[in-house]
Amino acid sequence: MVLVAAYAAMVEAKALDTVTPDFWIPAAALGLVFLGLHLVIRWLAPFADPALLPAVALLNGIGVGFLRRYDLAQAAPAEREDLAIFAGTGGRQLAWTLAAVVLAAALLAILRDHRTLSRYAYTLGLAGIVLVMIPAVLPGRFSEINGAKLWIKVGGFSIQPGEFAKLALLTFFAYYLVRKREVLSLASRRVLGIDFPRGRDLGPVLVVWMVSLMVLVFEKDLGTSLLYFGMFVVTLYIATERVSWLLIGLILFFGGAYLAYVLGSTVGGPFANFYDRAQIWLDPFAEPYDRGYQLVQGLLTLGTGGLFGAGPGGGQPTLLPEVQTDFIFAGIGEEIGLFGLSALLVVYLLIVERGLRAALAVRDSFGKLLAGGLAFTLGLQVFVIVGGISKLIPLTGQTTPFLSAGGSSLMANWLLIAVLLRVSDGARRPVTGAGGPAARPAGGPPEQLHGAPTEVIRP
Numbered sequence: 001m002v003l004v005a006a007y008a009a010m011v012e013a014k015a016l017d018t019v020t021p022d023f024w025i026p027a028a029a030l031g032l033v034f035l036g037l038h039l040v041i042r043w044l045a046p047f048a049d050p051a052l053l054p055a056v057a058l059l060n061g062i063g064v065g066f067l068r069r070y071d072l073a074q075a076a077p078a079e080r081e082d083l084a085i086f087a088g089t090g091g092r093q094l095a096w097t098l099a100a101v102v103l104a105a106a107l108l109a110i111l112r113d114h115r116t117l118s119r120y121a122y123t124l125g126l127a128g129i130v131l132v133m134i135p136a137v138l139p140g141r142f143s144e145i146n147g148a149k150l151w152i153k154v155g156g157f158s159i160q161p162g163e164f165a166k167l168a169l170l171t172f173f174a175y176y177l178v179r180k181r182e183v184l185s186l187a188s189r190r191v192l193g194i195d196f197p198r199g200r201d202l203g204p205v206l207v208v209w210m211v212s213l214m215v216l217v218f219e220k221d222l223g224t225s226l227l228y229f230g231m232f233v234v235t236l237y238i239a240t241e242r243v244s245w246l247l248i249g250l251i252l253f254f255g256g257a258y259l260a261y262v263l264g265s266t267v268g269g270p271f272a273n274f275y276d277r278a279q280i281w282l283d284p285f286a287e288p289y290d291r292g293y294q295l296v297q298g299l300l301t302l303g304t305g306g307l308f309g310a311g312p313g314g315g316q317p318t319l320l321p322e323v324q325t326d327f328i329f330a331g332i333g334e335e336i337g338l339f340g341l342s343a344l345l346v347v348y349l350l351i352v353e354r355g356l357r358a359a360l361a362v363r364d365s366f367g368k369l370l371a372g373g374l375a376f377t378l379g380l381q382v383f384v385i386v387g388g389i390s391k392l393i394p395l396t397g398q399t400t401p402f403l404s405a406g407g408s409s410l411m412a413n414w415l416l417i418a419v420l421l422r423v424s425d426g427a428r429r430p431v432t433g434a435g436g437p438a439a440r441p442a443g444g445p446p447e448q449l450h451g452a453p454t455e456v457i458r459p
Contacts, residue, residue, distance in 0.1 A: 001031040004061035007312055011069045014313030016080055025085045026068060029094060030061050033101050040105045043113075043426035044355050049354050052424070055347050056402055056417055060410075062344070063403035064093050066332050073318050080116050089324050089405050096407040104418035114423045117177045125172030129163035132211075132228070136218040148221040148397035160399075162224050163412035166231065166377060167419070173232050174369035176204070177239040181365075185240040186261040205245070208232045209252045214259055220273040223384040223396025229253055230380050235373040238359075274394075281394040294321045297331040298313075298389045309337030326397065330389045345382070348401075352379040355420050361427035371423040374416050 005027035011020045034057045041048055068090030072080050075088075086094060111117070115123070135143040135150050151158050181362070184204075212229035216222060233249030257274075264275025276291065282301070284292035297320045304310065315334035317323045323331040333341045336433045355375025359368045378401060385400050387393040399409040 001027045001034070001061060002056070003058065004030065004065055007062060007065045008068065010311065011065065011072070011313035014311050015069065016313075018081070020081060022085050026064055026090070026094060028058070030064065030097065033098055037101050037105055040108060041421060044105075044108045045369040045421050045426040047425045047430075049358060049424040049428070050420040051354050052351060052417060052421055055351050056414075059402040060097055062332070063328070063400075063405075064090055064097065065138065065404055066328065066335075067093050067324055069313055069335075070324055070331070072313075073316070093405055093410075096410050099407065100411040100414040104414040105236075107415055107418040111419070111422055114362075114367050114370060114419065115364060117171050117370070117419075121172045121175030125176075127292070128165040128168030128172065128305055129211075131161035131168065132215060132224075134161055136214070141443060144220075148219055149219045150224060150397050160406070160408035162275055163408045164415075166227060167374075167412060167415060169228065170231055170235070170373045170377060170408075171370065173235045174366055174373055177235055177369055178365045180204070180318075181239040184306055185242060190355050191288060199214070202248070203204075203237070205233070205248065205252070209256065212253070213256045213260065214273060216257065216309060217270045221397045221441050222257070222274065222277065222394050223381075223388065223398040226253065226384060226396075227377065227380055227398070231373055231377045234376045234380075235369050236456075238369055238372045240366075247289055277394045281391065284391070294327070295389075295391065295395060297321065298327050299391060301327075301330045301334045302390065305334040305337045305341075307338050309333070311337045322374075325399055326385070326395075326404070327389055329386055329400050329406045330394075332403070340382060344403075345386075348379065348382050351375070354424070358424035358427050363427070363431075367423050374420055377430060378413070380415060452455065 071088035212225040216225035264271035284295040359372035
């Protein structure tokens, strides 16, 4: 939070030519919120990984600081010094942060053992599918923003159900693959040193592939489609250790995306939106003031930032459409440069690495798949959004975790961190024997992965 306060001071010094006496208040408010969560974690999950909360708090704080900077840029020059600390997008993000942290603390209080989630796997799977499909079946005026049907809009309130669906679906995937991993691990033939599965075992992958293509076509969003299919295939790989599943997944996804592109250019209809996005990606400068405007401005913003950036408060975020949500990484990059963006990516990498470490250390199969899938999903979401704004892949409607404005993404990702904290607590908690004070509660699937030591403790 000292870094967040310093960032806020530099923003005001550059944007206002002065530092107001209240610059430190958002950082102090966030500090109190995160200190409260820290105490809850020490009480409810004392063995949880201590690096997760500070890393996420830094990202969340930088996001709030940049959104405050965006509010200053939008205000009239004469009104900037008097802009209330808790006003605008930055003030709302502070409120959403408080709600998200309270929700994460509540989940830690309710979920005392991550294996409890396995009891509700099918219910969560059904709920996830429903949450994914609701925006697709709603009329565009209730679900569409900037061409992607990812929202539920009622009056002035909107929510992105897909953010919560990924957690529910991943829980189902982990439970299903724990039960079916032996069948899915069977190989029918070996090609170039890689064992490929039997044809009859491709069914689950094909079903998820079809669902991801439906998301791509009817919700008009490549990022969400890639996220759902990617987290299933990687969880399947973790369960079976078969590289062939990764190859099959890549072939299916890119083949499906190419098929949607071809159909968009010939048939149109529901495929037309993806074709247009692919055309913008291939040559955004063909129409730099029309369809390619957002991507072109994002590339110019990153180019303007260079290696070291224009300094906090020195950029022009109002020139970049949707800079507070989809393009916040580019907006921040203009001010902190490539070096600063690399530092933020390292923080994300640290969170993913700690999640994978929890997956390696936890003793039960369900926990391994759940933590590994959650960590990979967070990393994949960052790749999807950063790849979109840097023109590596077509633009997506994904938000940057913990940085972008919006309650849905922030709350869902804090719930993800809460589950990782719970799994890491179970992984790091010493097992002292039945009836001992440190004994983990029994429950959930007892199966182990890859010969991991087994110790089932009965109450």
